[in-house]
Amino acid sequence: xxxxxxxxxxxYQSLIYALGVNSLLALSMxxxxxxxxxxxxxxxxxxxxxxxxxxxxxxxxxxxxxxxVVAAAAPSLLAFVIGAPTLRLSGxxxxxxxxxxxxxxxxxxxxxxxxxxxxxxxxxxxLAGFIWIFGALTIALAGFVAICRSRVGRAMEAIRADEAAxxxxxxxxPAYKLGALVVSAAIAGVAGAFNAHxxxxxxxxxxxxxxxxxxxxxxxxGGIGSPFGPVIGALVLTALPEALRPLHDxxxxxxxxxxxxxxxxxxxxxxxxxxxxxxxxx
Amino acid sequence: xxxxxLLNGLLSGAVYALFALxxxxxxxxxxxxxxxxxxxxxxxxxxxxxxxxxxxxxxxxALPFAAVITGIVAVIIDDLLLGPLxxxxxxxxxxxxxxxxxxLLLYSLMTACFTTDIRRFPPAVFNGGAFEIEGLRITLSQxxxxxxxxxxxxxxAYLLQRTKLGLAIRAIAENGDAAQLMGxxxxxxxxxxxxxxxxxxxxxxxxxxxxxxxxxPYMGEMMxxxxxxxxxxxxxxxIRGAVLAGFxxxxxxxxxxxxxxxxxxxxxGFLLLVLTLWFRPVGLFGRVVAKRx
Numbered sequence: 105x106x107x108x109x110x111x112x113x114x115x116y117q118s119l120i121y122a123l124g125v126n127s128l129l130a131l132s133m134x135x136x137x138x139x140x141x142x143x144x145x146x147x148x149x150x151x152x153x154x155x156x157x158x159x160x161x162x163x164x165x166x167x168x169x170x171x172x173v174v175a176a177a178a179p180s181l182l183a184f185v186i187g188a189p190t191l192r193l194s195g196x197x198x199x200x201x202x203x204x205x206x207x208x209x210x211x212x213x214x215x216x217x218x219x220x221x222x223x224x225x226x227x228x229x230x231l232a233g234f235i236w237i238f239g240a241l242t243i244a245l246a247g248f249v250a251i252c253r254s255r256v257g258r259a260m261e262a263i264r265a266d267e268a269a270x271x272x273x274x275x276x277x278p279a280y281k282l283g284a285l286v287v288s289a290a291i292a293g294v295a296g297a298f299n300a301h302x303x304x305x306x307x308x309x310x311x312x313x314x315x316x317x318x319x320x321x322x323x324x325x326g327g328i329g330s331p332f333g334p335v336i337g338a339l340v341l342t343a344l345p346e347a348l349r350p351l352h353d354x355x356x357x358x359x360x361x362x363x364x365x366x367x368x369x370x371x372x373x374x375x376x377x378x379x380x381x382x383x384x385x386x
Numbered sequence: 387x388x389x390x391x392l393l394n395g396l397l398s399g400a401v402y403a404l405f406a407l408x409x410x411x412x413x414x415x416x417x418x419x420x421x422x423x424x425x426x427x428x429x430x431x432x433x434x435x436x437x438x439x440x441x442x443x444x445x446x447x448a449l450p451f452a453a454v455i456t457g458i459v460a461v462i463i464d465d466l467l468l469g470p471l472x473x474x475x476x477x478x479x480x481x482x483x484x485x486x487x488x489x490l491l492l493y494s495l496m497t498a499c500f501t502t503d504i505r506r507f508p509p510a511v512f513n514g515g516a517f518e519i520e521g522l523r524i525t526l527s528q529x530x531x532x533x534x535x536x537x538x539x540x541x542x543a544y545l546l547q548r549t550k551l552g553l554a555i556r557a558i559a560e561n562g563d564a565a566q567l568m569g570x571x572x573x574x575x576x577x578x579x580x581x582x583x584x585x586x587x588x589x590x591x592x593x594x595x596x597x598x599x600x601x602x603p604y605m606g607e608m609m610x611x612x613x614x615x616x617x618x619x620x621x622x623x624x625i626r627g628a629v630l631a632g633f634x635x636x637x638x639x640x641x642x643x644x645x646x647x648x649x650x651x652x653x654x655g656f657l658l659l660v661l662t663l664w665f666r667p668v669g670l671f672g673r674v675v676a677k678r679x
Contacts, residue, residue, distance in 0.1 A: 203611065208652075321487070357490075360491030361487070
């Protein structure tokens with residue numbers, strides 16, 4: 105029994121890791137969407153996390169947990185610089201600025217010779233594993249469920265439903281939005297670090313526009329009513345191209361189509377239910 | 387050397403301005419950031435390429451032809467994607483997300499059809515001649531660009547400021563519901579504006595394709611990022627601002643390439659974007675009231 109399980113894990117190792125990493129990315133997208141904002145910088149934040157942690161473990165031999173902290177902190181700082189001015193304005197500004205951020209980072213990594221330039225970084229030690237990835241995913245999910253049931257979650261839902269009304273009721277809009285973006289960047293950064301430390305290679309072109317839109321498609325397909333929606337979305341969209349090989353070449357076409365159809369015809373996503381709150385009235 | 391670079395900067399700035407014009411018009415009137423706009427840019431270039439290659443059109447015919455075809459494509463895409471959301475009065479971000487998904491869909495389909503190979507106009511399209519005036523080098527395609535941009539910007543300004551249609555467009559931009567009550571056909575105006583912006587994007591694509599003579603599906607994406615910088619710097623929806631900001635970006639980019647390093651040329655736009663957002667989010671002229679939360 106143990107043996108077959110080991111075999112299974114070995115055969116599908118990269119798929120299983122991808123499921124975990126993509127679920128984390130979907131959650132990072134969820135935090136921003138949950139306050140009614142749209143960030144297209146998730147792939148860029150992931151890239152910053154991946155590069156910073158990989159450089160630390162590869163070139164300086166820093167222990168993995170320390171690298172992980174940096175992988176969370178570096179993109180958070182970036183999110184603050186981008187988010188602080190834009191989140192005071194209407195939602196389109198954040199979307200535009202983060203699209204730009206992704207492209208600029210790509211140019212930056214492409215021209216940064218110390219980090220391998222166009223060739224990327226090779227031979228990153230395989231320090232992350234099943235326990236790390238799915239441990240982090242469990243903690244993140246549990247954390248979000250707890251937040252959903254708390255005062256903070258209620259405030260976030262209020263912002264999503266009607267920003268102006270939430271502001272009038274005393275919700276500190278800029279603080280919530282900026283907080284959500286920073287947390288989201290940290291999660292994406294950690295996911296990036298995991299990805300770098302299981303796949304042993306990262307390159308500058310992995311974190312571009314396509315990746316950002318794919319991450320968005322996870323969250324939209326699953327729906328952002330609860331944190332479980334985006335995770336389901338990520339699982340479906342990661343496993344589907346593996347199960348149906350012919351779909352693989354048209355992965356991006358399908359991701360694009362899913363976003364279009366879901367936004368127009370299924371605004372609640374696959375899992376539209378909210379987390380219930382004990383004692384909360386309807 | 388400096389004069390030559392300023393000249394080159396003005397030329398690429400002219401195309402940025404043209405590209406951003408349609409983009410900002412679309413936002414100003416329709417109230418959505420339409421991310422498929424970059425796709426119109428690529429479409430224009432491809433239509434012109436095939437028109438000159440297989441229909442043997444001279445470029446003076448192929449340019450307006452490509453603009454019209456792209457305009458029609460833009461109207462169809464807008465009807466399919468944004469029509470339902472507009473009727474449902476969906477939030478601003480829904481339309482942004484739909485066009486985002488559509489962008490990925492359209493680019494991947496286009497890449498599947500045309501591959502990412504770089505294509506070139508047949509050599510007969512423009513004879514590549516260049517003039518030397520007191521040491522300044524100007525190519526024929528650059529002259530074509532300047533003339534076209536001048537005609538289009540002038541024509542658009544005339545249309546918006548001096549005609550009844552322009553008045554209707556401005557009324558819809560100002561207050562859609564009120565304009566409709568005054569008898570403006572909102573659906574018609576939406577289609578006309580989509581057509582005009584699509585045509586502007588397509589024309590910009592043809593001109594850039596001519597200037598660099600390199601056409602591939604993703605050419606619109608890089609342009610899109612510069613377009614963002616230009617329309618934010620100019621102020622969202624501000625046409626005069628977009629034109630000025632386009633020239634500004636073109637000049638700054640060539641100067642950066644000339645005096646700093648050409649590899650960071652493409653990052654100038656983003657830097658400008660972030661600086662604008664930090665210090666002057668309403669854009670150059672500050673006419674547009676940025677909606678604050």
